[in-house]
Amino acid sequence: MTSSPTLSSFDQANLREWLDEQSRQLGFDGLRITDTHLGDASERLNQWLAEGKHGQMEYMARHAQLRSDPGLLVPGTVRVICVTMNYLSPEVHFDQEWQRLSEPTQAVVSMYARGRDYHKVMRNRLQEFAQMIEKKIGSFGYRVFTDSAPLMEVELARKAGLGWRGKHTLLLNRESGSTFFLGEILVDVPLPVDQEEESHCGSCQSCIEVCPTQAITAPYQLDARRCISYLTIENPDAIPVEFRKAMGNRVYGCDDCQLICPWNKFAKRTALPDFAERHGLGRASLLQLWSWTEDEFERRHEGSAIRRIGYSRWRRNLAVAMGNALTDSGVPEVDKGLLREGLISALPKADTLVAEHIQWALDL
Template sequence: MKVLKSGLDGAALLVQLRGWAEAEGFSQIGVADVDLGSAEAGLLAWLSNGFHGAMDYMAAHGLKRARPAELVPGTVRVITARMDYLPRATPEGWQAIEWQRLARPADAAVSIYARGRDYHKVLRNRLQHVADKLAAAVGPFGHRVFTDSAPVLEVELASRSGIGWRGKHTLTLHREAGSMFFLGEIYVDLPLPVTAPAQAHCGSCTACLEVCPTQAIVAPYRLDARRCISYLTIEHDGAIPVELRAAIGNRIYGCDDCQLVCPWNKYARRATLPDFDPRAPLGRATLLELWRWDEAEFLHRTEGSAIRRIGHARWRRNLAVAMGNALRAGVDDGLRAALVAAREGASELLREHIDWALGQG
């Protein structure tokens, strides 16, 4: 463990940290201790229930997620950071606009966070800039930056450091910022002063549990990823379970329903960075428009986007399901003809989803 230079005041250093972070586009900074022992039982129960689905890396890392000092030896504190991602031009009443999009079967619904630049890249670089400023102030120190990129209990650390509390949908909530933000961490070997934890304010509200299209939130604070539309359309690389396809509707990458319905998101804040502004046409595309992308266009259109990592094949699989749901709703708009035209040259996996889609209307 490093010792702060003589004369350096921890509280004053935390004020500096917040200033450096704000200059990089972050909205909030906290500091957590590394003792997450009380979270281990819940993590083990979640894994034993198989709620992580095919995300085998979660089971492989095991309790390392709850033991920061094992993940990065020497770690004694975790600096936590929040970055708001609602696009800068988001209008008032944005939730209603998103619900309206979901009610138009021929439109493509992409999760708000994924319409701009890949947040992994944005946060990682800017967190490193904060770490560099800290090193300039205190001298060289051991650290490692994380942005949803390693076995880190992000929500637990965020809760313990005052960034927010764990909502019943399992996402972090803040009384003055809702949940429309990203989390990032810097593991450090500096004994920085910890910040006070956040208190929970969900009360008796169960709106997120009730609205989930696939009932993936099986209990308050408990998510079965195998049923979650975000998992199915992003992490899952096989066939989407037939019994869940209808509930996916026109969601082709991620799902925002539990956040759209959350009362706290009336306080959601706009991003300060242009990185999260939506790229054309992801904020307004139709299913047919996106279906027409060949792999080259998909790669070009999603360059620098989080969407690119699912690949063209999975993208088409998701679109086929949404197109089938549109056909069932009585909307064609050229969807059937497009599916039929693509069937012959499709992979076995895609063909199965196309055949399902064609059978829906």
């Protein structure tokens, strides 16, 4: 990083007001600032890794030391500007999300993934924000991140005062629940830091009780290996048989712990068109998505976070959901026939991963 500019207390107060205003104009919904000291968070991370609860997310263990201190990631860093960006689009309603989960032939895609890839949206705006700051105060050292580096984003945002850790381990905010993305600008400017926020979960354990696979093993303890979001997105292998029935019709991610959280009655809608639903992902049936060729998958998910898992994992997840629908007594026989026909016709050309899940679905 370069040497940072010197700011008087008057300049800092005015700068903070300006930062808040500019961040809102760029589409960010919250901004707080913290230092780089993470306390015992790195110890808790190391314990979680030692217990293998990260599953096959080897990148988390590989860069564990860097996660413990942003100053190691970007030398010279003394402050972290943390921001949030709401992603809940106007067409999403929680009661309808619960309803879709009870309709076995419908495909459920996590709410955050139905629009553009948030990595691209936030990174571009964070970069623009940093450049605006540079024009305002002069040359300074910085780097922008959004889920793109070994950085303990949730812990930094919590420490900055953007919310508190819910018992599901997500960040919660009194004004907007948990339906937002996080981003950071690491800077070498000693800006005033904000106060942490107290926890407001109380005795509520709704997120723990609703988890389909009991992945939240205790308050603030998540075993990723059991989590449907991990199983359908990060896991590159076969989905363990013991979790397949619990997946239901969830084909990419899982929102149950957010849908049930009382604080999400305050979830704010986004005004950004980037996060609007694309290709009917909030209304598609399993058979509609199953009918996509690999070319269609690549084309329809261009600019989407979903594209990263690839066509094979996508089909793997759909095959499990289709198998679950075949065993549901509420699904009409004609629909089961169509599902079975779709699975059988795809089997000869399926790769090993998908074929194993198709066969499982047909053998139920």
